[in-house]
Amino acid sequence: MNFAMYAAASGAQAFGYVLILLAGVACVAGLIWAFRFGFKVRQNESAPPRPDEQPTVPPSGPVRETLEMREPDEVPRAADGGERLTPHQVGNARSRRADDQRRPRWSPGSSGSFGGGGGGRT
Numbered sequence: 001m002n003f004a005m006y007a008a009a010s011g012a013q014a015f016g017y018v019l020i021l022l023a024g025v026a027c028v029a030g031l032i033w034a035f036r037f038g039f040k041v042r043q044n045e046s047a048p049p050r051p052d053e054q055p056t057v058p059p060s061g062p063v064r065e066t067l068e069m070r071e072p073d074e075v076p077r078a079a080d081g082g083e084r085l086t087p088h089q090v091g092n093a094r095s096r097r098a099d100d101q102r103r104p105r106w107s108p109g110s111s112g113s114f115g116g117g118g119g120g121r122t
Helices: 003-044
Strands: 070-072 095-097
Touching: none
Parallel strands: none
Antiparallel strands: 070 095
């Protein structure tokens, strides 16, 4: 082995170290830029609401969750029997309060879940 091979190898190795150092400096510069950019954006945003601007409880008291059984309304039918209704003609799927407010329970003899291992309905 001669001196030229060592010099060439050390030059390539030094170039690699310089390249890694430059990549690190670029990453740090990018992070600093991103932090400063985020800080400027945050300064341009409106301030958080003051305590007197926060929502308040209605005079009737806190709103509670209501549990009720619902059933779907009938789907409107087309004027003549041969024409179909398009989705925008049908509108949103509405529901109404059910007359029977008892919660539905599992049928006797059913397993209760898919793949539950029971015999299922027979």
